Each structure stands twice: as structure tokens, then as C-alpha cells.
Amino acid sequence: MYPSTPPETGRDSWPENRPGPAGPHRAPDPRGRPAGPDARSPFDGPRVPDGPRVPDGPRHGDGGRSGDGPRNPDGHRAGARVTDGSRQGSEVDPEELDGEEELPPVPVRRLLSVAIAGFAGLLGVGLIFGAQTAGPGARLPFAVVVFGVQLLFVLAWTMAMRPPALLLVGGVAVAVAAAADAAAVLPQIAALAPLGYVAAGGFLVGVLGQLVRRADRARVTESLGATLFIVVGVVAFGTLIVLSRIPKGTQAIFVCLTAAAVALTVARVTDAVLPWPRLAPQVPRGAAGVVIGAMLGTLAAGILGSYLVAFTPTSGAMVGLVAAAAAALADLGVGYGEAGRQMAGEPPTMWVARHMQGPLGGFALAAPAAYAMSVFFL
Known part of the structure; x- marks a missing residue:
């Protein structure tokens, strides 16, 4: 019988190829490194503790790139919807933003509605009875009633709309109200043309007064709208005086x-x-x-x-x-x-x-x- 060949120097015998707790054994490295589960190489990838090593495959969970596309630093794929409650800045649904910005419904205040109803009724009664006092030679009492309503209109709308140069707009509106009532009472023939002239003149004065102020030029559009609305509103009440002067x-x-x-x-x-x-x-x-x-x-x-x-x-x-x-x-x-x-x-x-x-x-x-x-x- 031939004698057994002794093992070579520096080489270990081949271990059995059965999986252990750290994975299967590998063949000895011919470059002189020890074999076994602890053998490392700079060319090797990271060792997976609970399974076979994947040297060239995608690496998961480390913020790198995988087969599913690039990943963000938090481990999620770019462009994917995050399901843990956080939202990326470019992934927020516009409909959800609109829903979050909706204001709660305004409650209906019943006593306030009744109070406004009472004010509307009193205002109508005052104008109706004021019109009944007007006669062929007595237009002034009805004009006084209308002027009082015009003052209320100027107060309410200037305080609500708050146009630039509020005092200027309010003063011009009051002057326009007085001029419109005079233009409705004084002419021999009742017509709406004098009221139109008064409205145009008042609007022009109000706009020029606001344009002179440097602080109000930036809000010129708002100034024009508020001035026009208030001036036209006070002149509209003057049509009642003109209407009281015509038959029926x-x-x-x-x-x-x-x-x-x-x-x-x-x-x-x-x-x-x-x-x-x-x-x-x-x-x-x-x-x-x-x-x-x-x-x-x-x-x-x-x-x-x-x-x-x-x-x-x-x-x-x-x-x-x-x-x-x-x-x-x-x-x-x-x-x-x-x-x-x-x-x-x-x-x-x-x-x-x-x-x-x-x-x-x-x-x-x-x-x-x-x-x-x-x-x-x-």
C-alpha cells in the first residue's frame, strides 16, 4: 500500500461543507489567508450575519441604491409615498391641504338675526311714512328723512369697507348726499340727470383726494371701488325724492x-x-x-x-x-x-x-x- 500523503505545510484540511451558525464554510484562500467564517478580504462585501453573503447585490437599509430605485436618507425610495404619517414636501396632496385650511362654519346667531330684522322693518316704515309727508310744496321733510338714512349708509359702509383715506371718503360721501337731495328737490322739473352729475363730481373729488396722498396710491384699485360704491349708494336714495315728485x-x-x-x-x-x-x-x-x-x-x-x-x-x-x-x-x-x-x-x-x-x-x-x-x- 502506498503511504498516506502528509498535509501540505500552511494548508488545512478541507472541512465538511455543512452550514453552521455563521453560514457555510469556504475553501481556503490560495493567497494565504485563513479559511473559515472569519476570513475577510478587502474585495469582499459586508458579511450578512444571518444568511449567505451577497457581495455584489443591492444593499438594503443603508440609505444606498437598490434595485427599486434611489432611496432617500431615511431608507424610503424617492417618489414613494411615506406611510408612517410624515409627508415629503413634494408629495403632499393639494386636496388634503385644502381640506385642512377650511374654516369652521359660522354659527347662526338667532337673536342677532331678529335684531337685524327689526332694524330693516323700522327703516322701511320710516321711509314709507316719510314719503307720505311729501306734497307738491313740501318736499323738504321727506328729504330730511332720506338724508338721515344716507348718513347711516355712509357710516356703515365706510366702517365696513375701510377704504384708504377713510375720513376723506366719508366726508365726500356726506357732501354728495346733501348735494343729491338738493338736486332732487330744487329743480322745477323732476329728473335724474342732476343726480348723475352729482355722483360723477363726488366720485372724481374722492379719487383725486386719495391720489394726492402718497400713502394711498398703492391701494388705488381698492380706493376706486370703495369710493364709487359709497357715492352711488347715497345717490340711489335720492331717487326716492325724485320719484315722490312724479305722478303716482x-x-x-x-x-x-x-x-x-x-x-x-x-x-x-x-x-x-x-x-x-x-x-x-x-x-x-x-x-x-x-x-x-x-x-x-x-x-x-x-x-x-x-x-x-x-x-x-x-x-x-x-x-x-x-x-x-x-x-x-x-x-x-x-x-x-x-x-x-x-x-x-x-x-x-x-x-x-x-x-x-x-x-x-x-x-x-x-x-x-x-x-x-x-x-x-x-
Whole structure:
């Protein structure tokens, strides 16, 4: 028998190829490194403790690159949605942002709605009885009543809109109100042309007064809008004085202002009882009040038309419908405007002035509507 060959110097015998706790053994390295699970090489990758070593494959969990694409430092793939509650800056859903920025609905204050309804009713009664005092040679008492309402309008709207040079705009508006009432009373023939001249002159003076101030030039667009609205509003009340000077004008004022007063009052009372359905979360008004108010205002005008000489139930209802709808929509538009100012972050205005806007704006729009309906349909 041949003698057994002794093992070579510096080489170990081949171990059995069975997996151990640290993985399977490897063959001895011919470069002289020891074999076994602790053998390391600078060309080797990191050793995986619980499984076979992957020298050239993707490395997971170390912030590097993998087969699924580049990874962020936190171990997630770039462009992937993070499911642990955190959001990447470019991965946020715009719809979720819009939902988070929505303001809570504004509650409906029932006592406040009733108070505004009472103010609208008193305002309508004052204008109606003031028109009844006007006669062929006594226009001045009604002009005084209208001037008082114009002062309230200027106070409420200047404090709510807060245009640049607020005192200047308020002073010009008061001067325009007085000039419009004089232009409605003094001419021998009743016409709207003098009121138009007064409105144009007042608007021009208000704009020039704000442009002279260097601090107000940056808000020139806002200045123009606020000045125009307030000037036109005070001149609109002057149309009632002109309407009282034409035949059937006093009866037209009676019918139209009654319809407007009923529409505004009923709408606010309905909001105190049944503010449904809500027109907008930030507007404490309901659609039922607007619709019911306009309908009852039209009904009241039709009933009055059956008792007045210059009207019929049909003509009374037609004229009343226009006046009631104009007043109700103007009141509703005031609510949307106030909600927009609050959402824009503007400071709140005077409490009384803010809630007087709606009825005053409703009658300011109903007055020229009454004049137009009387001229074209009576």
C-alpha cells in the first residue's frame, strides 16, 4: 500500500461543507489567508450575519441604491409615498391641504338675526311714512328723512369697507348726499340727470383726494371701488325724492318699499328660525329665508296693488317682485362680502355698522329699482 500523503505545510484540511451558525464554510484562500467564517478580504462585501453573503447585490437599509430605485436618507425610495404619517414636501396632496385650511362654519346667531330684522322693518316704515309727508310744496321733510338714512349708509359702509383715506371718503360721501337731495328737490322739473352729475363730481373729488396722498396710491384699485360704491349708494336714495315728485310716485314708493321691507324682515326672521339650507359655511344665512322673504314681499305688493288707484294686483305684484328680489339679493351679497373680508384676514369692523350694512344696502338697491319700474311700467 502506498503511504498516506502528509498535509501540505500552511494548508488545512478541507472541512465538511455543512452550514453552521455563521453560514457555510469556504475553501481556503490560495493567497494565504485563513479559511473559515472569519476570513475577510478587502474585495469582499459586508458579511450578512444571518444568511449567505451577497457581495455584489443591492444593499438594503443603508440609505444606498437598490434595485427599486434611489432611496432617500431615511431608507424610503424617492417618489414613494411615506406611510408612517410624515409627508415629503413634494408629495403632499393639494386636496388634503385644502381640506385642512377650511374654516369652521359660522354659527347662526338667532337673536342677532331678529335684531337685524327689526332694524330693516323700522327703516322701511320710516321711509314709507316719510314719503307720505311729501306734497307738491313740501318736499323738504321727506328729504330730511332720506338724508338721515344716507348718513347711516355712509357710516356703515365706510366702517365696513375701510377704504384708504377713510375720513376723506366719508366726508365726500356726506357732501354728495346733501348735494343729491338738493338736486332732487330744487329743480322745477323732476329728473335724474342732476343726480348723475352729482355722483360723477363726488366720485372724481374722492379719487383725486386719495391720489394726492402718497400713502394711498398703492391701494388705488381698492380706493376706486370703495369710493364709487359709497357715492352711488347715497345717490340711489335720492331717487326716492325724485320719484315722490312724479305722478303716482308716492304710491309706487309705498308698494316697492313695503315689498322690500317685508322681504328683508321675513328673510332675517326665517334665518333665526330655520337657517336651511346653508348657502355657504362662512355666511350665516339660509336659502329658505331669501326665497320666502321675496315671495311674501311680492304677495304684500300684490295685495296693496288691489287697494291703490294707480295699481292693479298684477302691476303691484310685478313692481313688488323686482323691489323685493333686489333688496333680498343685496342683503345676501353683503353677507358674502363680509365673509370674504374675514377670510382675507382683515380686521373686524364696528359691530353695529357691520350688521346695518344688509338692510341699508337692500333699500339702496330697491330705491332705483322702484323708480325704474314706475317710469317704465306705470
